[in-house]
Amino acid sequence: MSTHVTALVLGVFFGFSLNKAGLTKYHKIVNVFRLTDLAVLKFMMTALVVSMTGVYAMRGLGWVTFPHVPATYIAGNIIGGLIFGVGMALSGYCPGTCAAGSGEGKLDYLIPGLLGFLVGAGIYGLTYQKVFPSISKIANKGSIVIPDAWNISPHLTVLFFALMSLFLFYLIDRVGLHRKESVS
Amino acid sequence: MKSIINYIRRDEWSPYVAGALLGVVGILSVWISDSLLGASGAFENLAGMVGDHIAPAKFDNLYFNYIMPPGITWGVYLLVGMFFGGMLGAATSGTLKWGKKSAFNSDEQWKSIFGEQVWKRWVLAFIGAIILEYAAGIAGGCTSGLAISGGMLLAPAAFLFIGGMFASGIVTALVIYRRRY
Structure with missing residues (x-):
């Protein structure tokens, strides 16, 4: 029971952050693909830098062990990503932002969005055995994380990712590395 | 204090501030619940329940x-929380759309590109949502469960997924916006 309350509360903060970042708006999502507004990229990379710093520090201190790490099967991860991008550019949302946008009262999120996810999930579950085993066996590396798999220091990996992100933010915000908006 | 309240009330935050908040939520999820944030998996659990009926x-x-049993899982509670989190966010900035006409086709840019028709927006959104969920199944998660949660653990899967997502997102946007890209 208490774990469910925790999930609800974490979900509220998650959805709240998506709303405040503007990710529950169609144009925010599509414009990152048009390269005219890179807020989605900044949001995702900031979340990654903060969270990876936290979880790797806690793992180093022995406070946590990682939950089930998402599996790396190279072809499937890339093909899934490629199909996912098409859906994202068409609809202007992803499953998480659609849930948060639905709560805002946007009916084009609440009805076609949530229904579409349920239909997509049903189709996937019914075709799983024909599709997934053959894709996921190609270059399947299992549940690996970069520092362990490549035998490099986790702290250096996190530091490298953080510096790379800061450099990218600098290029975007200070140097102006994005396209100018042409749609009014 | 007043400036903090004013900031909370803003419609849009700096993506860095909002991103840091999500980062903290990601840490707490691992620390308190020994779970990863995600969204697409919950729809699989729910679809299984509907399918059983x-x-x-x-x-x-x-x-x-065996893989994704139906049921009200941890992820489903998280998803319900996200629904109310979006509601709370919009409520603090006075941008809730419940009962408003603009709720049917919620984005001005969409209308300026594709027109006012609600059915067009809903058909494209519905097809997009099916594609998204199916793709998340193949990839092993969505933007939340794979890109953010996998990325924070430094799983290569997350970065392969993000690369694929941006590549095809850019191409798709080019195709549908054409000269207005």
Whole structure:
């Protein structure tokens, strides 16, 4: 029971952050693909830098062990990503932002969005055995994380990712590395 | 204090501030619940429940029995929380759309590119949502469960997924916006 309350509360903060970042708006999502507004990229990379710093520090201190790490099967991860991008550019949302946008009262999120996810999930579950085993066996590396798999220091990996992100933010915000908006 | 309240009330935050908040939520999820944030998996759990009611024989398969069993899981509670989190966010900035006409087709840019028709927006959004969920199944998660949660653990899967997502997102936007890209 208490774990469910925790999930609800974490979900509220998650959805709240998506709303405040503007990710529950169609144009925010599509414009990152048009390269005219890179807020989605900044949001995702900031979340990654903060969270990876936290979880790797806690793992180093022995406070946590990682939950089930998402599996790396190279072809499937890339093909899934490629199909996912098409859906994202068409609809202007992803499953998480659609849930948060639905709560805002946007009916084009609440009805076609949530229904579409349920239909997509049903189709996937019914075709799983024909599709997934053959894709996921190609270059399947299992549940690996970069520092362990490549035998490099986790702290250096996190530091490298953080510096790379800061450099990218600098290029975007200070140097102006994005396209100018042409749609009014 | 007043400036903090004013900031909370803003419609849009700096993506760095909002991103840091999500980062903290990601850490707490691992620390408190030993779980990863995600969204697409919850829809699989829910689809299994719906399927058990409308076509129990068809949904009695390996996937729904063992891989993603139907039920109100941790992820479903998280998803419900996200719904209310979005609501709370919009409420603090006075941008809730419940009961408003603009709720049917919620984005000005969409209208300026594709027109006012609600059915057009809903058809494209519905097709997009099916594609998204199916793709998340193949990839092993969505933007939340794979890109953010996998990325924070430094799983290569997350970065392969993000690369694929941006590549095809850019191409798709080019195709549908054409000269207005």
